[in-house]
Amino acid sequence: MSATLALCYSHKPISSENIRRVNSAKTNTNPDLVIKQRLTKSSRINRKQSKIVKFSTRQGNLSEIRSLLSYVNSGSMEDALHLFENMTKCDPFVWNVIIRVLTSNEYFQEAIDFYYRMQFERVRADNFTYPFVIKSCAGSCSLIEGQKVHSKLIKAGFDLDLYICNSLIAMYAKLGCIELSERVFEDLLVRDLVSWNSMISGYVSVGKGWNALVCFQEMLAVGLRADRFSIISSLGACSLDCTLQYGKEIHGQAIRSGFESDVMVQTSVVDMYAKCSRVDYADTFFQTISRKNIVLWNAMIGGYALNRQPLESFVCLKKMQEDDNLTPDMVTAINLLPSCAQIRALFPGKTIHGLTIRKGFLPHLVLETALVDMYGKCGYQKLARKIFSHMSERNLVSWNAMIAAYVQNGCNREALELFQDLWREHFNPDATTITSILPAYAEVALLREGKQIHGYVIKLNLCSNTFISNSIVYMYAKCGDLKTARKIFDGMLFKDIISWNAVIMAYGIHGFGEISIKLFSEMKEEGIKPNASTFVSLLLSCSIAGMIDQGWEYFSSMKKDYGIEPGIEHYGCIVDILGRSANLDLAKRFIDEMPLAPTARIWGSLLSASRHNRNIELAELAAEHILSLEHDNTGCYVLLANMYAEAGRWEDVERIKHLMKNQGLEKTTGYSTVENNSRTFKFVNQDRSHIDTSLIYDVLNIISRKISEDIYIHSLTKFRPLDLIRKRSTAPECHSVRLAICFGLISVSLGNPILVRKNIRICEACHGAAKKISEVTGREIVVGDPKMYHHFRNGRCSCGDYW
């Protein structure tokens, strides 16, 4: 094989005598321009010549041709190639046979190479050669090659051959250039059913379902009758656009035309109903089919997965094996993986993974991508990464799946890193990539980076995408720019429930609960019904803004007035609200009596409530619960240690430190970032790495003197000399947030707020200091942590001193 194929690569650029003679008048080699020109006259000459050649050579090696065909028909491509090399090859027919067998075995590049070699050996490509070569150009995804062949066939006078033109229509569509398909189609003087079908399926393959349906109607209007191909393609169009009504009509048409027993038509019907969210129709129709093949079963299994009925898809699998004795294939596996993800259990997914390994299905791009997706959705981003890293081939879809796997599991940094790698590998992110990555930007990115990704969204023209705009609104809010978040929300043409939830949450995390509540009424006035997430946004807004009574009201109203059963997140917000009202016993009782099993997040709420109310006993209890659920919860250890430290219980601090060390846990290094017009600066506690360090510390000293009078006095209730030494090591005077604020004071232009983002929550001392700094400097200071934003203004904070 390799020896024969090697010959293909030694061809010279096309310059054969014959071609030169035919095209003596032509000098233009730009394929685009050449395609526009037609040489109908030379086409007749060509055909006459090729017929003569055919007649003279066919006599010579008839027996060789017979064996060549028998090799090809029995699938022995290598034998055919071997024989071919020893034949006289002046007849295009033998070349056509070879090019066809290469094309049908997906040796696309080799088929194209043989086409060039044919020209080099001065054998003229005929009307049969081009359809194969065109198909190979489509198969090898080479638009440039396709256009070269196209311009060549125009020069050779084949541009009115219907077979060739129909192939071109399909090729351009497969290469994503539907406009070029349209041009070929429109230039046709005569169109047959195949031309129309190619155009319809072309529209489907580029995702333009509506155009496909219009084309289908036009075809019927000119008096052509739909065949099974027209039916299958237009059903595909209905699946794309979820146009159930048209789908039903075409289904009816298929029955009237007698195609209802065609298994491919049946499969398309099942798929269409499933994609139009009517898996019940799909199933009813599916039940009536007596002879089902694996593809049809797969469509039904996939339909259940698509409509989030995972258990039904497994039932369907079982029936397929029992009723029809069919063995699951690769597509079965791919279709079942989303069902595994939906039940969020690792075992079924792993079983299928193992099965595909044993069957030798791997490596396979689509299957591996489905596995990445499944492991990601089941919460095993490390297993997803393992698959992803071992993939020999990746496309944008695989990258999107891996990015989503990280984001869904809270690995935002990893997701952003992967997003950078994606650029480096020269992939262009699409709407899915952006949708997946935006939440990661919201969680950990700086405003500057957020603005960059927003710029990219504008460049990609995705601003009208409601889903993406929703994420952008939330991202701006989470990056600290509430104004821009609101501006984008106000500018959205189509606001859905998620848009409203996002903007309510935006004001919530910035501590403006009253505005959240106002937005909630506006939303209801617009006729939009709140959902469970709306109440998460609202309850969180109430808890952050300290609106205890409203919080309770919404909590009882969600079930009473809207029939929404509170979920664990709603309960969490209520624990926060109770903690805020200093009613710790009630909070504890609420947890004990709630109908859902408390999660670490619930106990975490009680823990921070205990901290605020300096109730060490309850904090210990909460911490015990948290650590029984998440033994590696660093934040929990640190918070407890800080409480012990504040109480002067240094032995307990040491005990906690020891526990952490034993588990290999390290305290998260706190840092603060601040952005000015041109740059971003990151500070850690006692940071001295900044180029303007001495200036920053000078500012800090001046500020500290101005505000120092009552910062520490209340926190040193049980003073001991040892305490002073220990305290000094974490001296809040030099905490990162203050360094960031001081740098902001000298580098952020007046009138703009100083925006600081932290990876951990602000400490009490720094919170007090920030309030005072805002007072003495008259600047607005905004400090965000993973949960919320503090707006410091005129000595007050939007959080009302509870966080």
Next chain:
DNA sequence: ATAGGGTTAG
């Protein structure tokens, strides 16, 4: 001896 079809990942 030639072109046009179904099921799959986000």
